[in-house]
Amino acid sequence: MNGGKPSGKPGGRPRxxxxxxxxxxxxxxxxxxxxxLVLIPLGALFLKASGMGWAEFLKAAGSPRxxxxxxxxxxxxxxxxxxxxxxxxxxAWVLVRYRFPGRRVLDALVDFPFALPTAxxxxxxxxxxxxxxxxxxxxxxxxxxxxxxxxxxxxxxVFIGLPFVVRSLQPVLEDIDHEVxxxxxxxxxxxxxxxxxxxxxxxLPSILTGFxxxxxxxxxxxxxxxxxxxxxxxxxxxxxxxxxxxxxxAGAMAIAVVMLVASFALLAGVNLAERWAxxxxx
Amino acid sequence: xxxxxKDVSKRFGPVAAVDRVxxxxxxxxxxxxxxxxxxxxxxxxxxxxGLEEPTEGDILVRGQRVNDVPVxxxxxxxVFQGYAxxxxxxxxxxxxxxxxxxKWPSAEREARVEELLRxxxxxxxxxxxPHQLSGGQRQRVAIARALAPRPSxxxxxxxxxxxxxxxxxxxxxxxxxxHDELSVTTVFVTHDQEEAMEVASRIVIFSRxxxxxxxxxxxxxxxxxxxxxxxxxxxxxxxxxxxxxGVARLNELTFPAHGVAEGQGLRIGFRPYAVQxxxxxxxxxxxxxxxxxxxxxxxxxxxxxxxxxxxxxxxxTKDEFTRLGLAEGDEVSFHVREYRVLARxxxxxxxxxxxxxHAGTLGEGI
Numbered sequence: 001m002n003g004g005k006p007s008g009k010p011g012g013r014p015r016x017x018x019x020x021x022x023x024x025x026x027x028x029x030x031x032x033x034x035x036x037l038v039l040i041p042l043g044a045l046f047l048k049a050s051g052m053g054w055a056e057f058l059k060a061a062g063s064p065r066x067x068x069x070x071x072x073x074x075x076x077x078x079x080x081x082x083x084x085x086x087x088x089x090x091x092a093w094v095l096v097r098y099r100f101p102g103r104r105v106l107d108a109l110v111d112f113p114f115a116l117p118t119a120x121x122x123x124x125x126x127x128x129x130x131x132x133x134x135x136x137x138x139x140x141x142x143x144x145x146x147x148x149x150x151x152x153x154x155x156x157x158v159f160i161g162l163p164f165v166v167r168s169l170q171p172v173l174e175d176i177d178h179e180v181x182x183x184x185x186x187x188x189x190x191x192x193x194x195x196x197x198x199x200x201x202x203x204l205p206s207i208l209t210g211f212x213x214x215x216x217x218x219x220x221x222x223x224x225x226x227x228x229x230x231x232x233x234x235x236x237x238x239x240x241x242x243x244x245x246x247x248x249x250a251g252a253m254a255i256a257v258v259m260l261v262a263s264f265a266l267l268a269g270v271n272l273a274e275r276w277a278x279x280x281x282x
Numbered sequence: 283x284x285x286x287x288k289d290v291s292k293r294f295g296p297v298a299a300v301d302r303v304x305x306x307x308x309x310x311x312x313x314x315x316x317x318x319x320x321x322x323x324x325x326x327x328x329x330x331x332g333l334e335e336p337t338e339g340d341i342l343v344r345g346q347r348v349n350d351v352p353v354x355x356x357x358x359x360x361v362f363q364g365y366a367x368x369x370x371x372x373x374x375x376x377x378x379x380x381x382x383x384x385k386w387p388s389a390e391r392e393a394r395v396e397e398l399l400r401x402x403x404x405x406x407x408x409x410x411x412p413h414q415l416s417g418g419q420r421q422r423v424a425i426a427r428a429l430a431p432r433p434s435x436x437x438x439x440x441x442x443x444x445x446x447x448x449x450x451x452x453x454x455x456x457x458x459x460x461h462d463e464l465s466v467t468t469v470f471v472t473h474d475q476e477e478a479m480e481v482a483s484r485i486v487i488f489s490r491x492x493x494x495x496x497x498x499x500x501x502x503x504x505x506x507x508x509x510x511x512x513x514x515x516x517x518x519x520x521x522x523x524x525x526x527x528g529v530a531r532l533n534e535l536t537f538p539a540h541g542v543a544e545g546q547g548l549r550i551g552f553r554p555y556a557v558q559x560x561x562x563x564x565x566x567x568x569x570x571x572x573x574x575x576x577x578x579x580x581x582x583x584x585x586x587x588x589x590x591x592x593x594x595x596x597x598x599t600k601d602e603f604t605r606l607g608l609a610e611g612d613e614v615s616f617h618v619r620e621y622r623v624l625a626r627x628x629x630x631x632x633x634x635x636x637x638x639x640h641a642g643t644l645g646e647g648i
Contacts, residue, residue: 179366182333185353186360187380187431197379201370280370280411 060254077218080157088165122224152228165210205278290339314478317488359428374408438470533590552621557596566615
């Protein structure tokens with residue numbers, strides 16, 4: 001201790017003073033909370049699946065029926081999230097940029113799919129698009145079968161993912177400086193170019209945030225899909241449920257692990273894209 | 283003639299933001315549109331740019347009527363108050379934006395961007411994003427972007443409003459030098475009379491949508507066209523006098539009555555530098571107490587109170603102040619060397635002026 005720096009209090013060890021106290025405590029609580037809610041269940045899942053041999057795992061997770069369910073799940077989820085990205089951008093644009101009677105009502109309606117139990121949503125959509133339903137009776141004669149067809153799954157997933165892009169985009173749109181658009185105009189840019197080259201790049205990070213939220217929600221969705229999905233194409237969650245009903249726990253786990261890893265990879269990919277899109281902010 | 287406005291008005295509903303304004307800007311001139319906020323100067327600038335449509339009147343750029351030419355095709359450079367840089371684009375892409383629209387070949391485009399970066403002291407910053415720049419640098423990028431496609435006119439809206447005082451001074455000097463080098467016709471809006479006087483070769487003064495005077499800084503300062511200009515440019519002592527016994531009088535201060543009838547009112551104004559002060563209480567005509575001394579750098583501002591309580595402001599150099607050996611609380615004498623009649627009764631000017639001084643309504647320093 002000779003020649004050392006004077007410590008804070010006699011007998012006490014030197015303490016760093018932070019402007020915001022409580023880092024240790026809050027981090028501890030956060031880790032414990034995430035551990036109980038997320039890490040331990042996930043760990044248990046992997047542990048259970050690791051009880052199977054590789055051959056057994058591949059047989060359960062790679063069966064033609066399982067592969068078909070992954071295609072349906074991820075295919076419809078990606079499609080639905082993409083539809084939501086485009087339509088959500090449009091809706092957010094209308095809600096933020098224009099003032100019209102009923103705007104607040106419309107704005108509140110966007111949250112509706114969040115509040116509604118998804119099973120109710122699925123049932124309603126199935127009825128609406130059924131052959132005798134209000135919309136189905138017009139669409140089916142034109143050859144567009146929605147209810148009890150793969151398209152029905154996409155419609156259900158679009159419905160439940162509707163609010164994400166709208167809500168992530170609204171604050172950013174409100175922040176856009178009107179002068180920036182005028183600046184583009186003084187430099188000779190027309191509306192299309194101003195939107196495509198000036199406004200859209202600003203919105204892209206938030207569109208991707210909304211897209212990834214809608215995608216995650218769509219991959220995990222179950223309640224609404226089961227009412228509108230056709231018998232011949234099932235989503236992975238349905239298959240897991242059937243496996244559980246057959247007391248094939250290991251088979252269910254194997255599919256669940258594949259879903260988990262694939263979802264993680266997909267979301268990580270979207271996050272990378274989002275980082276790239278927001279490079280101008282760093 | 284680079285820009286010409288002929289009886290231009292802009293009405294928002296019943297309110298005339300700009301009321302029948304006409305003026306001209308010559309080729310290569312550097313002109314300031316000056317006035318208090320809400321005076322209509324920014325609206326005039328935006329109408330020249332095509333961002334706002336005039337309700338009446340004609341706007342000509344290089345002799346051509348541009349009322350119906352959309353903003354995209356007016357070939358003007360506009361610098362916004364908040365810079366309005368494209369934040370998702372690098373500095374170089376910001377500057378190149380207008381060139382791409384005009385379909386410059388990429389080699390010429392790159393050369394032009396390089397040239398502007400060098401000219402504006404932004405070398406090496408081409409790949410940065412706007413948020414990585416200082417306020418002064420952003421300002422220069424905004425001007426470079428506006429100038430890149432070689433516009434026929436450069437318009438700037440409150441160009442120095444958003445930076446701190448020291449940078450503001452640098453940017454002013456820099457704008458003047460830039461203008462000398464490029465000699466592009468430039469019009470800028472400001473509410474700061476000092477800034478307008480220092481930077482512009484001519485000043486167009488607005489108040490409540492009307493044009494009050496156009497002239498060189500020295501002309502509007504020394505020969506203001508009306509009371510508004512006299513009071514807005516520089517600092518002015520204003521006195522409301524009444525003619526009694528052949529002289530205009532306010533308490534102990536008297537001025538010649540200029541043929542105004544007995545009992546009528548007269549308003550006069552005089553610059554603080556026209557007030558001569560002496561330490562000898564008998565040397566000049568009026569006696570006063572030196573109530574306050576304000577240090578303004580090379581100038582001193584003195585506040586004199588006459589025995590009846592009138593307050594008169596004077597300005598002398600620091601050297602003179604030292605030579606006179608003045609101190610707060612001294613009994614002094616003063617007189618007014620030059621003054622100007624601002625209004626007589628019946629001229630229709632507002633009666634809102636009270637009898638006490640009205641000096642220093644705006645910035646100090648002139």
